[in-house]
Amino acid sequence: MSTTALDCSLVQRLVREALASRLGNGHALSPLAPGGRGVGGEGVASKLVVNVSARHCHVTQEDLERLFGKGHQLTPYKWLYQDGFFAAQEVVTIIGPRHRMIPNLRILGPCRDHSQVELAFTDAILLGLDVPVRKSGDHRDSPGCYLLGPAGMVELSCGVIRHERHVHMGPSDAEYYGVKNGDRLNLRIQSSCSAVLEDLLCRVAPATKLEVHLDTDEGNACDLAHATHYELFK
Numbered sequence: 001m002s003t004t005a006l007d008c009s010l011v012q013r014l015v016r017e018a019l020a021s022r023l024g025n026g027h028a029l030s031p032l033a034p035g036g037r038g039v040g041g042e043g044v045a046s047k048l049v050v051n052v053s054a055r056h057c058h059v060t061q062e063d064l065e066r067l068f069g070k071g072h073q074l075t076p077y078k079w080l081y082q083d084g085f086f087a088a089q090e091v092v093t094i095i096g097p098r099h100r101m102i103p104n105l106r107i108l109g110p111c112r113d114h115s116q117v118e119l120a121f122t123d124a125i126l127l128g129l130d131v132p133v134r135k136s137g138d139h140r141d142s143p144g145c146y147l148l149g150p151a152g153m154v155e156l157s158c159g160v161i162r163h164e165r166h167v168h169m170g171p172s173d174a175e176y177y178g179v180k181n182g183d184r185l186n187l188r189i190q191s192s193c194s195a196v197l198e199d200l201l202c203r204v205a206p207a208t209k210l211e212v213h214l215d216t217d218e219g220n221a222c223d224l225a226h227a228t229h230y231e232l233f234k
């Protein structure tokens with residue numbers, strides 16, 4: 001092992017120890033995500049993770065087979081932060097009303113009961129679609145589109161949405177922040193373009209890790225890639 005490598009690991013250990021003693025607990029905290037300040041119940045905050053969901057779609061098994069052939073199964077390409085969910089190898093082309101299209105729209109797995117496309121507003125404008133902000137599964141007043149795969153095409157009559165900003169959490173995090181499923185929290189992001197994003201929908205479910213989902217427009221607007229701190233608050 002070189003001297004440089006030794007020095008690096010020593011520095012990392014010292015920084016970890018210093019942080020641990022200052023924070024007074026054994027929880028791992030990312031330097032980019034020092035966790036939210038408590039606003040509700042007692043207890044220790046989970047590490048807050050803020051991720052951008054780039055445009056993608058969810059499909060039913062039936063639509064998947066229309067797009068990729070009879071009996072086709074999704075193949076995991078990259079596992080997502082939430083256990084059991086993945087970006088699939090399969091991608092499709094989305095076609096809007098005036099034949100405008102975006103290729104390589106990734107499918108997220110596993111398959112669902114309803115097919116749905118989640119776009120940022122910038123994507124929707126490019127396609128010539130006027131999409132509403134909706135929570136997942138709410139397709140009220142949403143436009144449709146065509147999806148094109150190697151084995152065929154699917155026409156969705158509705159289900160193209162801008163997915164409402166939201167935060168996934170388990171019951172203990174919900175208690176920590178003093179919220180229940182369907183409540184709202186605000187997210188403060190410190191970066192070169194600091195911003196407060198209001199009214200994130202709290203989606204509380206068992207066995208869920210604390211994670212905020214923004215879309216690419218929101219993430220880019222507040223320069224999330226270079227954020228130095230973020231926190232959730234009421």
Ligand SMILES: [Zn+2]
Nearest residue numbers: 166168212213
């Ligand atoms: Zn999400």
